[in-house]
Amino acid sequence: MxxxxxxxxxxxxxxxxxxxxxxxxxxxxxxxxxxxxxxxxxxxxxxxxxxxxxxxxxxxxxxxxxxxxxxxxxxxxxxxxxxxxLPNSHQGRGESLRIIEFNINIQNTQLTRVANLVEQQKPDIAVLIEISPPAMKELTKHLQDTLPFAYRTPGGGLAVFSRFRLVNPQGKTLSAGTILTTSVKTGTKNIALVAAHPSVPIKPDVFAKRNTALAEVTQYLQTQKDKKLIFAGDLNLTPWSPYYKRLVEKTGLHNTKLGFGVEPSWIEPTTYVQLPALIISVIKLPIDHIFVSNDIKVVDCKTIKGGNSDHRMLLSDLVI
Incomplete structure (x- = not known):
C-alpha cells in the first residue's frame, strides 16, 4: 500500500x-x-x-x-x-578584446570595491549598470589610469569605461527607457557597442514596459547589422523567455555564454539586500548578457562574484 x-x-x-x-x-x-x-x-x-x-x-x-x-x-x-x-562554433582565437558587464546596484556605496574588481579583470571595455552621477564621478577617478575613456547616459544609469577611444557616445531615449550607444575604435577595428537595462518585470505595468524596451532595443540593433556589434546589459530576462527568443531571432546575435554554461548572475548576498539566506542561495538567474555579431568569436565567458553587488560580473573574452 x-x-x-x-x-x-x-x-x-x-x-x-x-x-x-x-x-x-x-x-x-x-x-x-x-x-x-x-x-x-x-x-x-x-x-x-x-x-x-x-x-x-x-x-x-x-x-x-x-x-x-x-x-x-x-x-x-x-x-x-x-x-x-556544449562546444560552440563561435569559439575561436585571434585578436582579443575583453569586455565586462556589471550591474553594481544603485544602493551600492562600496565603489572602491567595485573599481578594484573591475581593474582586477583588466578589461578593454567595461559596461556598468545602475551608475548614479556621484558613482560615475567616483569610478572615473578610480579607473582613469586603466580605462581613460568614459561616458554615462544622462538617464538610465548606463555607463561605459574603455581603454579605447569612444566615438560619438550617447544615450538614446526611447519610449520605455534609455539605451547607451557608441562606437569603439580599437585601432584596427571599429565596434558598435549598445547597452541596455530594461525594467524589472515584477508588476504588470513594468512587465509591459520591459517588453516594450526589449522590442525597441531589438529594432535599434537591427539597424546595426552591417557592423561589428556588441550588445550588453542586465536585461531582466533569462534565455528561456519567449521575449529572449524573439530578440535573438530578430537580431541574429550570439550569446557569449553559449558553450560556457548558463552562468547565473543574480542574486548574490550584499550589505544592503535584505532577503533570507536560503532564498539568496537558491535563486540564481542568468539575467545579465553579452551578445555579439556573427563576425566576432568567443574565447571564454564567465561570471565573477564581488564588489558588494547583488549581481555577478559577466566577463567575455572575444576575438574581433
Missing part, C-alpha cells in the same frame, strides 16, 4: 513538473512568463526524480511507466539546458 501511495505521489510530482516544463517559455503573459526563468529548476527536479527512481529500481521497486515518464521529462528539459555547456 505504501508503495502504491509513493508511486501516486511521485507521478503527481512528475505531472506538475511536466506541466511547468512544457508550458514555460511559451507563455507570453504576466505572470506566466516569469515561470520561464525557472527552466533550470525544472531540469534539476526532473534529474533528482529520475535518480530517485533509479535507486528505487536498484532496490527492487520496478516502476517502469514512472521511470519512462521521468526519463522523457529529463530528456525534454535537457534540450533547454545542455546546449549552453
Amino acid at each position: 505504501l508503495k502504491s501511495y509513493s508511486q501516486i505521489l511521485l507521478n503527481l510530482l512528475l505531472g506538475i513538473t511536466a506541466l511547468l516544463s512544457i508550458s514555460v517559455g511559451f507563455l507570453w503573459w504576466y505572470p506566466f512568463e516569469l515561470l520561464s526563468h525557472g527552466r533550470v529548476y525544472c531540469f534539476l527536479v526532473s534529474l533528482l526524480i529520475t535518480i530517485g527512481i533509479l535507486f528505487a529500481w536498484l532496490a527492487g521497486i520496478r516502476w517502469q511507466g514512472t521511470l519512462f515518464f521521468a526519463l522523457a521529462l529529463l530528456a525534454f528539459n535537457s534540450v533547454w539546458i545542455l546546449p549552453w555547456y
Whole structure:
C-alpha cells in the first residue's frame, strides 16, 4: 500500500513538473512568463526524480511507466539546458578584446570595491549598470589610469569605461527607457557597442514596459547589422523567455555564454539586500548578457562574484 501511495505521489510530482516544463517559455503573459526563468529548476527536479527512481529500481521497486515518464521529462528539459555547456562554433582565437558587464546596484556605496574588481579583470571595455552621477564621478577617478575613456547616459544609469577611444557616445531615449550607444575604435577595428537595462518585470505595468524596451532595443540593433556589434546589459530576462527568443531571432546575435554554461548572475548576498539566506542561495538567474555579431568569436565567458553587488560580473573574452 505504501508503495502504491509513493508511486501516486511521485507521478503527481512528475505531472506538475511536466506541466511547468512544457508550458514555460511559451507563455507570453504576466505572470506566466516569469515561470520561464525557472527552466533550470525544472531540469534539476526532473534529474533528482529520475535518480530517485533509479535507486528505487536498484532496490527492487520496478516502476517502469514512472521511470519512462521521468526519463522523457529529463530528456525534454535537457534540450533547454545542455546546449549552453556544449562546444560552440563561435569559439575561436585571434585578436582579443575583453569586455565586462556589471550591474553594481544603485544602493551600492562600496565603489572602491567595485573599481578594484573591475581593474582586477583588466578589461578593454567595461559596461556598468545602475551608475548614479556621484558613482560615475567616483569610478572615473578610480579607473582613469586603466580605462581613460568614459561616458554615462544622462538617464538610465548606463555607463561605459574603455581603454579605447569612444566615438560619438550617447544615450538614446526611447519610449520605455534609455539605451547607451557608441562606437569603439580599437585601432584596427571599429565596434558598435549598445547597452541596455530594461525594467524589472515584477508588476504588470513594468512587465509591459520591459517588453516594450526589449522590442525597441531589438529594432535599434537591427539597424546595426552591417557592423561589428556588441550588445550588453542586465536585461531582466533569462534565455528561456519567449521575449529572449524573439530578440535573438530578430537580431541574429550570439550569446557569449553559449558553450560556457548558463552562468547565473543574480542574486548574490550584499550589505544592503535584505532577503533570507536560503532564498539568496537558491535563486540564481542568468539575467545579465553579452551578445555579439556573427563576425566576432568567443574565447571564454564567465561570471565573477564581488564588489558588494547583488549581481555577478559577466566577463567575455572575444576575438574581433
